[in-house]
Amino acid sequence: xxxxxxxxxxxxxxxxxxxxxxxxxxxxxxxxxxxxxxxxxxxxxxxxxxxxxxxxxxxxxxxxxxxxxxxxxxxxxxxxxxxxxxxxxxxxxxxxxxxxxxxxxxxxxxxxxxxxxxxxxxxxxxxxxxxxxxxxxxxxxxxxxxxxxxxxxxxxxxxxxxxxxxxxxxxxxxxxxxxxxxxxxxxxxxxxxxxxxxxxxxxxxxxxxxxxxxxxxxxxxxxxxxxxxxxxxxxxxxxxxxxxxxxxxxxxxxxxxxxxxxxxxxxxxxxxxxxxxxxxxxxxxxxxxxxxxxxxxxxxxxxxxxxxxxxxxxxxxxxxxxxxxxxxxxxxxxxxxxxxxxxxxxxxxxxxxxxxxxxxxxx
Ligand SMILES: *Cc1c(COP(=O)(O)O)cnc(C)c1O
Numbered sequence: 001x002x003x004x005x006x007x008x009x010x011x012x013x014x015x016x017x018x019x020x021x022x023x024x025x026x027x028x029x030x031x032x033x034x035x036x037x038x039x040x041x042x043x044x045x046x047x048x049x050x051x052x053x054x055x056x057x058x059x060x061x062x063x064x065x066x067x068x069x070x071x072x073x074x075x076x077x078x079x080x081x082x083x084x085x086x087x088x089x090x091x092x093x094x095x096x097x098x099x100x101x102x103x104x105x106x107x108x109x110x111x112x113x114x115x116x117x118x119x120x121x122x123x124x125x126x127x128x129x130x131x132x133x134x135x136x137x138x139x140x141x142x143x144x145x146x147x148x149x150x151x152x153x154x155x156x157x158x159x160x161x162x163x164x165x166x167x168x169x170x171x172x173x174x175x176x177x178x179x180x181x182x183x184x185x186x187x188x189x190x191x192x193x194x195x196x197x198x199x200x201x202x203x204x205x206x207x208x209x210x211x212x213x214x215x216x217x218x219x220x221x222x223x224x225x226x227x228x229x230x231x232x233x234x235x236x237x238x239x240x241x242x243x244x245x246x247x248x249x250x251x252x253x254x255x256x257x258x259x260x261x262x263x264x265x266x267x268x269x270x271x272x273x274x275x276x277x278x279x280x281x282x283x284x285x286x287x288x289x290x291x292x293x294x295x296x297x298x299x300x301x302x303x304x305x306x307x308x309x310x311x312x313x314x315x316x317x318x319x320x321x322x323x324x325x326x327x328x329x330x331x332x333x334x335x336x337x338x339x340x341x342x343x344x345x346x347x348x349x350x351x352x353x354x355x356x357x358x359x360x361x362x363x
Pocket of ligand 1: 057058059060061084085087088130156158159179180181182192193194
């Protein structure tokens with residue numbers, strides 16, 4: 001079986017460095033918000049090109065903390081794509097604000113800037129974009145609309161570590177961005193982790209306090225905060241993996257380019273890249289087929305594991321029963337047709353060649 005993602009293989013590449021790092025961590029006697037988190041924050045801010053990076057426990061917390069730090073809460077509306085992973089929307093709900101779903105572009109699967117303006121009301125406070133599957137959103141028109149209506153822009157960059165838009169990295173294209181280091185992400189730890197990037201000093205200070213009980217000075221609490229800290233040990237592991245992130249992303253890009261030039265099956269819609277090649281870091285290689293379920297079964301029977309990202313759109317989830325009667329036809333079509341093929345920095349040529357061969361024989 002060709003696995004969808006062989007995480008063990010990905011991480012064994014770093015085994016010796018991880019063990020060395022763990023030993024140093026153990027010997028240090030400092031296990032919370034210490035040297036490793038500090039250094040990782042500096043290194044990741046530098047990587048993204050932002051002034052500040054604040055480590056947090058995961059991306060859901062990261063997004064929630066950004067919204068809280070911006071003062072977004074009850075009575076406020078936040079515009080968000082209708083076809084994102086549920087965490088993006090949960091963050092808005094967590095703050096007591098109302099998510100306003102906007103349909104994506106059927107070509108890129110990212111929020112369609114043309115649909116944003118008509119969703120704006122006098123309660124709108126922010127636009128929360130998602131660089132879905134690793135492809136950077138078309139930011140210029142989004143930032144223009146935000147400026148016109150004095151809205152904040154926030155990036156959910158959980159799938160797009162390292163992607164560039166007109167030379168700048170994601171994380172540095174908005175007021176603040178949240179990243180996830182969940183093990184399967186392009187930069188993944190050996191457990192949960194996340195970070196917030198921003199160049200706004202005041203916002204950074206509030207965020208830094210919010211992740212640590214709302215406190216900047218020990219035992220003095222300025223805000224009603226959370227306990228959402230990036231773990232020292234995960235930070236130590238992430239520092240090691242950050243060094244090869246660009247290289248790993250280039251391997252993903254090479255596999256994606258191979259798939260796109262070699263898959264010839266006319267019934268399959270291939271991903272389209274809107275900007276330059278570096279605007280996509282291929283967290284997922286997502287194809288579309290009107291016979292998606294039979295294609296998935298066919299591939300499985302030929303020894304190829306695939307995953308659907310995602311089978312049910314947010315507005316059809318039980319948790320959001322209030323939206324269950326709504327129609328978002330582009331989002332629904334995407335959810336019924338998408339299929340993610342295996343892609344990772346440790347895949348072998350014989351594996352991705354075999355996948356193309358099998359797909360080209362699907363009828
Ligand atoms: C993974 C993911 C998240 C959540 O990340 P966690 O660190 O697991 O909280 C949020 N948004 C998107 C788009 C994701 O892919």
